[in-house]
Amino acid sequence: MNTLVIRSLLTALARMGVAEVCVAAGARNAPVIAALMESEGVKLWNFFEERSAAFFALGRILANRAPVAVLTTSGTAAAELLPAVIEAHYQGLPLVLVTADRPRRFRGTGAPQAIEQKELFGPYASSCLDVEAGASLSWPTRTNGRPLHINLCLEEPLDTRQPGIDFLAHPGPKPPKPPKPPTFTLPALPTAVLAAGLSPEEAEAAAPVLSKLGLPVFAEATSNLWGARTDLRHLLHPADDDTLSGLDTRHVLRLGGVPTSRWWRDLEDRTELHVSNLSRQPFPGLARTQNVVNLPWTALEGLAGHRLPAATVARPPFANLPPLSEPSWMQTLAERLPAGAQVFLGNSLPIREFNRVVPAVAGGMRFLANRGANGIDGLVSTWLGASAVERESWLILGDLSALYDLAAPWVLPQLPKGNRRLVVINNGGGKIFAQVASLRSLSREARHIIENRHRVRFGPWAELWGMPYVQATRPDHLDRLPEGPVLVEVLPDAA
Ligand SMILES: Cc1ncc(C[n+]2csc(CCOP(=O)(O)OP(=O)(O)O)c2C)c(N)n1
Structure with a gap:
């Protein structure tokens, strides 16, 4: 019975286009792992814990845009996937969750490792297939393009003598026929574009359209427009809040993901300002509905035919960055990132600070981030997944973010050779909260707790996973990074 259902699961995965599976083993899913190991044409990554496995799978999807499966055993092992599933939901990524389970009759009994796995991911999985051996x-x-949950109930004995399949014998699905592009009008008002979260392919498609429109484009690093082949430099502005404060517009055309800036959030209350969202995701990124229009990504084609007046942009006053301060370090990193590198930006301050300095980057860079739910968890694992076949890949993240994902480097020995630079900006806590005006009136003790201030240093973390470690207190400490993976701990001067 198990053999039949496992074979049919593997065939279904192959037909969906899955060619990589991240496995975290237990006894319950061992028969599936055995069948995968007997299979051809499928790459296995192995993990001792499921959170990293799921975020790593997410990174693989970000890099390849093909579905990737993560396989867990039963019980809380399955629940460990939730944060990555939520991120995949908001980014629209095809993360396939295969959770081994005890047979259905164990549900609600409290029997060992039998939890309510059916529908475990609630609204975050497009559907949950509850599969039991023997059932049709x-x-x-x-x-x-959404997370899919397959809950696989297996009977004992859990026989691990399982035949595999040839994944390559089952070609993945044909790309769906693109829906007819919609016809739409846009308000004939002074307009600015806000762009974020575009894959390099989406950026290449958008760049000629933006060039024709000739409107100012506030482009985050993750818009991937700064290095696009169609040169847009004359239209591009960084999308940090200082620069956006000089924007005077009546209409915002948002391309791609939800912007990172405070300026965007404040649009919630500026209801007179029109917003047109053009995105692969269905989320408007604002709760208000007045003067907000949502268009599918296929509307991009039709956009080039529109003529809209341009919004006006005043340059922000020149800000002198204190040397060795955190913003100044971001400038240094932006200038030093090698051309063509892949760069993953951590949430909180790193992505915001990088958005200010992005004009300094070399050509051909590709930027990624987890901006679906803006979590500071799973960032190292997602980056490692995305970096798997890269020669040069950088992660820039905060110290608390790094502390969330201490198990992530487990997978390093499984990755092909490459220069993976894990840059932790260690400012001693969640320093974003020091910038939140409403928190400044709190007592010192309260701010201590909110920022989670600490004196942790990351050298021992590097040692734990056998990574070379560089502590950077001056830019020239970045001059000669060794080949291969390196942990760089940047200690910025306190502002
Ligand atoms: C999983 C998760 N928990 C909590 C938060 C709320 N949060 C946003 S930023 C932040 C602090 C981040 O600290 P750090 O990574 O050191 O970056 P810094 O603020 O210093 O740039 C927290 C706790 C979150 N985004 N995600």
Whole structure:
């Protein structure tokens, strides 16, 4: 019974286009792991814990845009996937969750390792297939760009003598026929574009359209427009809050993901300002509905035919960055990132500070971030997944973010050779909260707790995973990084 259902699961995965599986083993999923190991044409990554496995899978999807599966055993092992599933939901990524389970009759009994796994991911999975050996099966043939949960109930004995399949014998799904582009009008008002969260392919498609429109474009690093082949430099502005404060507009055309800036959040109350969202995701990124229009990504084609007046942009006053301060370090990093590198930006201050200095980057860079739910968890794992076949890949993240993902480097020995630079900006806590005006009136003790101030240093973390470690207190400490993976701990001067 198990053999039949496992074979049919693997065939279904192959037909969905899954060619990589991240496994975290237990006894319950061991038969599936055995079958995968007997299979051809599928890459396995192995993990001792499921959170990293799921975020790593997310990174693989970000890099390849193909579905990747993560396989867990039963019980809380399955629950460990939730944060990555939420991130995949908001980014529209096809993360396939295969959770081994005890047979259905164990549900609600409190029997060992039997929890309520069916529908465990609630609204964050497009559907949950609760599959039991012996029952008739109907598998989906595509993931539709969303997380999909397959809960696989296996009977004992958990026989690990399982045959594999040839994944390559089952070609993945044909790309869906693109829906007809919509016809739409846009308000004939002074307009600025806000762009974020575009894959390099989406950026290449958007760049000629933006060039035709000739409007000012406030482009975050993750818009991937700064290095696009169509040169837009004359239209581009950094999308940090200082620069946005000089924008006077009546209409915002938002391309791609939800912007990072405070300026965007404040649009919630500026209801007179029109917003047109053009995104692969269905989320408007604002709760207000007045003067907000949502267009699918296929509207991009039609955009080039529109003529809209340009918004006016005043340059922000020149800000002198104190040397060795955190913003100044970001400038240094932006200038030193090697051309063509992949760069993953951590949430909180790193992505915001980098957005200010992005004009300094060399050509051909590709930027990524987890901006679906803006979590500071799973960032190292997601980056490692995205970096898997890169020669040069950088992660820039905060210290608390790094502390969330201490197990992530487990997978390093499984990755092909590459210069992976893990840069922790250690400012001794969640310093973003020191910038929140409403928190400044709190007592010192309260701010201590909110910022989680600490004196942790990251050298021992590097040692734990056998990574070379560089402590950087001056830019020239970045001059000669060794080949291969390196942990760089930047200690900025306190502002
Ligand atoms: C999983 C998760 N928990 C909590 C938060 C709320 N949060 C946002 S930023 C932040 C502090 C981040 O600290 P750090 O990574 O050191 O970056 P810094 O603020 O110093 O740039 C926290 C706790 C979050 N975004 N995600």
